[in-house]
Amino acid sequence: MMKFLTSLFLGAALLAAPVHAQNQPLRIIIDEGVIEPMPFAVPDFVPDSPAAADYAREITRVVASDLTGTGLFREIPSDAFISPVSSFEASVQFADWKAINAQALVTGAVNVSGNRLSVRFRVWDVFSGAELGDGLQFAGTVDGWRRMAHKVADQVYSRITGEGPYFDSRVAFVSESGPKDQRRKRLAIMDYDGANVQYLTDSSSIVLAPRFSPTGDRLLYTSYETGSPRIYVLDVNSVKRQVLPTQEGTMSFAPRFSPDGKTVLYSLAQGGNTDLWRMDISTGNSVRLTSAPSIETAPSYSPDGSQIVFESDRSGTPQLYIMPANGGEATRISFGKGRYGTPVWSPRGDLIAFTKQSKGRFHIGVMRIDGSEERLLTASFLDEGPTWSPNGRVIMFTRETQGASGRSTLYSVDISGRNLRPVRTPDGGSDPSWSPLLN
Amino acid sequence: MDTGTKISAIAHVTLIGWALIGGTFRSEPLPFEVQDVSVISAEEYAALFAPKPAPEVSDTPATLDEPPKQEDEAAVPEQTEVEQPRPETIAPSEPETEELPEAVVETPDPDVVEEVPALDQPEPDIAALPVPPGAKPKPRPAEKVAPQPVAPPPPEVKPDDVETPPVSTEQGAETPREEQEQTAPEEATDQIVTEAEQSNELAPDRSPRPPAQRPRRPEPAQTAEAEEAKPATDDAVRDALAEALGEAQNEQPAPSGPPLTGGEKDALRIAVSNCWNVGSLSTEALKTTVVVAVAMNRDGTPVIDSIRMVDSSGGSSGAAQQAFGAARRAIIRCGAKGYNLPADKYGQWQNIEMTFNPERMRIK
Numbered sequence: 001m002m003k004f005l006t007s008l009f010l011g012a013a014l015l016a017a018p019v020h021a022q023n024q025p026l027r028i029i030i031d032e033g034v035i036e037p038m039p040f041a042v043p044d045f046v047p048d049s050p051a052a053a054d055y056a057r058e059i060t061r062v063v064a065s066d067l068t069g070t071g072l073f074r075e076i077p078s079d080a081f082i083s084p085v086s087s088f089e090a091s092v093q094f095a096d097w098k099a100i101n102a103q104a105l106v107t108g109a110v111n112v113s114g115n116r117l118s119v120r121f122r123v124w125d126v127f128s129g130a131e132l133g134d135g136l137q138f139a140g141t142v143d144g145w146r147r148m149a150h151k152v153a154d155q156v157y158s159r160i161t162g163e164g165p166y167f168d169s170r171v172a173f174v175s176e177s178g179p180k181d182q183r184r185k186r187l188a189i190m191d192y193d194g195a196n197v198q199y200l201t202d203s204s205s206i207v208l209a210p211r212f213s214p215t216g217d218r219l220l221y222t223s224y225e226t227g228s229p230r231i232y233v234l235d236v237n238s239v240k241r242q243v244l245p246t247q248e249g250t251m252s253f254a255p256r257f258s259p260d261g262k263t264v265l266y267s268l269a270q271g272g273n274t275d276l277w278r279m280d281i282s283t284g285n286s287v288r289l290t291s292a293p294s295i296e297t298a299p300s301y302s303p304d305g306s307q308i309v310f311e312s313d314r315s316g317t318p319q320l321y322i323m324p325a326n327g328g329e330a331t332r333i334s335f336g337k338g339r340y341g342t343p344v345w346s347p348r349g350d351l352i353a354f355t356k357q358s359k360g361r362f363h364i365g366v367m368r369i370d371g372s373e374e375r376l377l378t379a380s381f382l383d384e385g386p387t388w389s390p391n392g393r394v395i396m397f398t399r400e401t402q403g404a405s406g407r408s409t410l411y412s413v414d415i416s417g418r419n420l421r422p423v424r425t426p427d428g429g430s431d432p433s434w435s436p437l438l439n
Numbered sequence: 440m441d442t443g444t445k446i447s448a449i450a451h452v453t454l455i456g457w458a459l460i461g462g463t464f465r466s467e468p469l470p471f472e473v474q475d476v477s478v479i480s481a482e483e484y485a486a487l488f489a490p491k492p493a494p495e496v497s498d499t500p501a502t503l504d505e506p507p508k509q510e511d512e513a514a515v516p517e518q519t520e521v522e523q524p525r526p527e528t529i530a531p532s533e534p535e536t537e538e539l540p541e542a543v544v545e546t547p548d549p550d551v552v553e554e555v556p557a558l559d560q561p562e563p564d565i566a567a568l569p570v571p572p573g574a575k576p577k578p579r580p581a582e583k584v585a586p587q588p589v590a591p592p593p594p595e596v597k598p599d600d601v602e603t604p605p606v607s608t609e610q611g612a613e614t615p616r617e618e619q620e621q622t623a624p625e626e627a628t629d630q631i632v633t634e635a636e637q638s639n640e641l642a643p644d645r646s647p648r649p650p651a652q653r654p655r656r657p658e659p660a661q662t663a664e665a666e667e668a669k670p671a672t673d674d675a676v677r678d679a680l681a682e683a684l685g686e687a688q689n690e691q692p693a694p695s696g697p698p699l700t701g702g703e704k705d706a707l708r709i710a711v712s713n714c715w716n717v718g719s720l721s722t723e724a725l726k727t728t729v730v731v732a733v734a735m736n737r738d739g740t741p742v743i744d745s746i747r748m749v750d751s752s753g754g755s756s757g758a759a760q761q762a763f764g765a766a767r768r769a770i771i772r773c774g775a776k777g778y779n780l781p782a783d784k785y786g787q788w789q790n791i792e793m794t795f796n797p798e799r800m801r802i803k
Contacts, residue, residue, distance in 0.1 A: 025732060025790035026699065028708050031799050033715030033769070035584035035631065072719040103768055125764065127771045128743075162721035162761035363635050376635035393722070415722075417633025 037074035038103050038160070040067065043085040044078070045108035045119070052117075055142065056110035059119055059149040063106065066153035066167045069193065070394075071419025073160075076102050088120065097126045104132075106156055117142045119149070123156050132159040146195065147438070154437075164391035167192060170435040171387075171396065172210040172219055175199065176408050176428035187221055189236065192389070192434070194410075194424040200239055209385075209431050213257045216435040220255040220264060229253045231266055233281070245284040252277075254297050258325075259305040265289075267297040276310060276327075289327035300344045300352075301325065302369075309333075309343040309352055309369075320354060322369065333371030342385055345369075348392035351415070355384040355397075364397045366415055377417040381406075385430065390437045396423065398430040580637060585627035586712060696784035707778055711793060714773035717765055717800045724761040727754030728796045731766045737785055739777030741770050749792065766795040 042064050047056040067073040082096035088109035097105050108121035120137035124130070136155060138148045147168060154165030175188040175197070184203035187210055190196055201207055205225035212219060219234040229251050234241040244264065246252045255266040264279045268286075276289040276296045290296045294314035301308055302325075309322050315332065318339045323330035334340040338358030345352055349369075356363040356376065362383040365376040382400040389396070389412075396412045399422075408430040410423040423429070581591075699707075717725060734745035746767050751759035770793070780788050 025792045026704075026788045027792045027794070028704055028711075029794045029796060030708060030711050030715055030766075030769075031796045032586040032712045033717050033795075033797070033800050034586075034627070034713065035718040035800065036582060036627075036716055038716060038719040101772075103772075125768075127768045128764075161719050162724050162758055365635075375633070377633050379635040379637075413634075416631050417635070418631055420634055 037068075037072055039074050039076050039101050040104040040106065040160075041076045041081065041097060041100070041102040042067075042106040042108075043081060045110050045121070046085065046088045048109060048111040052110045052112040055112060055117060055145050056108075059110060059145055059152070060108070062146060062149035063108075063153045063156065065193070066150060067157060069421070070157065071414055071421075073104075076100055088122075092124055094124075094126055094129045097124075102126050104156075104160055106152075108152065112142060115141050117145055117148065119145075119152055121152050121155075123159050146191065150191070163393050165437060166389040166391045166394065168438050169390050170216070170438065171410075171423075171432050172200075172212060172435065173410060173425070173429045173432040174207055174210065175425065176430055177203075180404055180406060187219070187234070188425075188429075190425065197426055200234060200236070209254060210433045211256050212433050212435045214259055214261045214436060216438065218257075218261075219433070220257060222253045222255065231255045231264070244279060244281075254299065256300055258301050259303055265299040265301065265308065267299070276308070287327075289323075290330075298342045302345050303347055303349045309345055311341045311343060320352065320371070333367070333369070334374075335371060336374055344386055344388060346388050346392045347390060351392070353386035353388060353395050355386065364395060364413065366395070375417065377413050377415070378411070378420060383411075385432065387432050387434045389434050396432045396434055398432065400430070580632040581626050581628040583625055583627040584629065584631055584718070586629060587627070588629040589625065589627040591626040696781070696787060699781070699784055699787050703781060703784075707780060707788075707791075710773050710778055711769050715765065715769035715795065717797050720761055720765055720797070721758060723754050723758040724765075725797045725800065727758045727762045728752050728794065728798075729759055729762045729766055730792055730794045731763065731770065732790065732792050733770055734790055735778075735780070735785075735788055737782065739774070739780045741774045743771060746770060762795065762797065766793065769795075 042060055044060045045056040047053040064075050068075050080100045082099060083093045085092075085107050088107060092105065092107070103126055105124040105126050106121060107124070108119060111118045111120075116139065118137055118139040120135060122135045123132040125132050133155070136152075138151050140148055150167040153167045157163065157167065158165050169192045170189055171192055172187065172189045175186045176183050178184045185207050186199050186203045187201040187207045188197055188199050190198070200219070201223075205223055207224075208222040208229070210219045210221040217236055219236055221232055221234065222229045223232055230246060231244040231252050232241045233244060244252070244255075244266075246268070247270070249270065251269040252266050253269075255264050257264060258278075262281060264281055266277055266279065267274050268277045273293060274295040274297055275291060276299050277286045278289055279286040289299075289308070290310075290312075292312070292314050294312055295318075296310055296312045296314075299308050299310040306325055307322055308325055309320060310330075311318050312321050312330070313319070314321075318341050319332055320334040320340045320343045321330040321332050333352075334354070336356070336358075338356050340354050340356050342355045343352050344354070346366075351366045352369055353364065353366050356365050361379050362381065363376040364378045364383045364386050365374060367374040377395070378397070378399075380399055381402040382398075384398055384400075386395045386397045388394075392415075394412050394414055396410055398408055399411045400406055400408045408428040410425060410429040410432050411420060412423055413420045423432075581588075728751065729748050730750040732745070732747055732749045734742040736742060748759065748763040748766075751762070754762070
């Protein structure tokens with residue numbers, strides 16, 4: 001009887017239950033937001049000793065500069081800080097950082113022992129009161145403090161945005177000085193942000209279009225030192241170089257490494273026609289990939305090495321085409337009004353950067369690999385020669401100003417079209433090539 | 440079973456049966472409308488429908504009021520010696536740094552402060568400048584991209600060059616009014632303006648090719664309805680059993696009130712949108728939709744510890760975490776002072792699920 005009564009009572013309760021089970025969550029959809037730099041704070045890293053004070057301050061400044069240079073972050077000036085960070089081990093007073101709207105906080109410390117320097121740091125999500133990732137430490141010699149700062153910034157950047165790192169990388173470019181009609185060009189290499197410029201060649205002959213190998217230890221470039229353009233391979237560390245074999249009476253230019261670094265794509269001009277060729281670096285054997293009567297040039301591999309995007313005027317005007325890596329039928333992907341050139345495949349594989357000339361203006365743009373969603377990012381008298389950052393988020397290119405006193409300058413721009421900014425170099429700069437991330 | 444128990448059982452069964460069938464849980468009769476009907480005479484009817492003289496028509500068209508515009512919603516490191524002694528070359532000889540694989544610093548106990556700082560809740564970004572009818576708005580470059588463009592604030596007023604002779608207080612001069620700083624909403628544009636788009640004259644021609652077909656947007660109405668239409672059997676059973684067993688006797692049910700109006704929901708949506716900053720998200724995270732659940736306090740502030748991601752789609756787990764981080768910051772920041780929600784409907788918004796879909800932001 002008791003079981004019967006219990007069942008009956010529960011049944012009654014079940015029937016009555018829907019009356020009380022009415023608190024479903026309120027559901028709303030947010031599909032509009034804002035796009036603005038994220039405010040962050042990076043108090044000066046704490047030196048473990050007086051000898052580390054200068055390094056701590058400089059490393060902090062480089063980290064802050066890297067982050068703000070992306071255009072995705074806005075540094076909160078130290079004047080606004082409520083609580084100073086005097087100890088790396090001390091707990092973070094999140095309320096003080098929330099009060100000044102710091103959404104991310106970077107704390108760090110620097111230790112110097114003899115010729116050794118170490119940097120340890122943490123990244124905090126202020127509004128959740130939690131650490132983003134684990135604390136990390138980099139160590140090296142004191143001369144490498146700048147690279148360590150870039151590595152710290154890379155970690156912070158990646159943890160907050162989810163993008164791959166790119167600060168610890170270098171850029172090869174052609175340093176230009178003198179007036180336009182007597183311009184002296186030297187091959188140079190620098191940190192991605194324009195610091196530590198080193199020259200790899202003298203200015204006795206014209207050099208063009210340096211291109212990093214996938215491992216970043218070699219450079220391809222074109223030199224006119226024999227009177228006609230020829231392709232050289234330069235070892236970045238030893239600065240030793242060798243010329244790639246070529247046929248008599250031909251001109252070779254626009255070289256680019258394959259993703260495995262074993263072959264080189266290049267253009268070869270012979271008898272008034274220019275086609276694409278591929279050379280095995282170890283043997284020097286070349287294979288012809290195109291044989292059209294038009295001009296084919298500026299080849300670039302897809303990241304997986306299966307396809308090549310290049311420029312051709314086979315339709316009457318320079319346009320972009322994609323073909324299999326071993327040659328074959330090419331598919332046109334650019335259909336806008338104007339002339340397209342210098343295509344470069346993104347390291348992510350999803351976009352192609354290019355130069356476009358239209359209505360007397362030059363643009364750097366990106367499009368999907370099927371040619372859709374073309375988007376022009378810049379516009380000026382002369383923009384050309386895009387190169388991708390290692391993470392595929394930023395493009396660097398050459399901008400030249402008009403007139404006899406016009407100057408070539410390197411610029412970078414986010415693929416969204418925001419954060420267009422010059423890259424400071426001692427002299428003018430052109431033909432940038434972004435290295436892969438350093439080891 | 441003794442007679443008393445039998446009588447008691449029969450009485451209880453009768454009582455419960457009466458309660459279930461007899462009317463306690465009987466639903467109320469459906470509401471119906473009642474209209475008054477009055478009887479009129481034939482004369483009154485004829486007079487009512489008698490032909491009337493045509494109204495005078497003016498040759499001059501009257502000015503119509505413009506319909507009101509609907510505003511958009513708005514490890515201890517192993518310090519391996521890695522020296523890079525570069526020979527005498529002109530190449531850069533940078534010492535290598537070595538990334539250590541594990542965290543090297545013990546995590547101090549973070550002093551988590553659950554109090555939400557008093558942040559000013561920004562007003563919805565609404566353009567203050569009138570837009571001439573028919574004129575195509577020209578996008579301006581601005582650091583902030585928001586749903587609604589905001590004109591830059593007017594330049595600061597410069598001091599007058601004309602010197603005003605000082606007036607002594609003895610002459611009965613008025614007490615100078617305290618200066619107040621004029622505030623204006625932060626300048627914003629409603630789309631990313633690239634250099635190539637800043638000038639119409641120099642703007643390049645667009646590719647005539649149609650853009651790739653985008654994935655279909657989720658259909659919020661259907662989803663919501665479908666979710667709401669799901670029988671909450673499990674919850675109902677659990678609640679009923681809990682109540683039957685007396686587990687929740689001390690809990691006072693929150694006043695639910697009527698459902699939130701569209702305007703109330705929009706106000707909440709706009710409030711969160713104003714703090715949802717996707718500017719620092721990766722391109723993959725910008726393709727990831729996350730559903731975030733949050734419990735709310737009665738004062739309209741979110742319970743920070745309750746914020747959790749209940750679903751994600753369109754990206755990797757890493758991208759989902761990035762997207763969730765941005766969503767969580769938005770909920771906390773703009774809810775610091777409490778969202779403007781009706782207190783008498785607390786039961787309706789005690790728990791909220793927000794779907795953050797960045798698709799429209801990705802194509803800004």
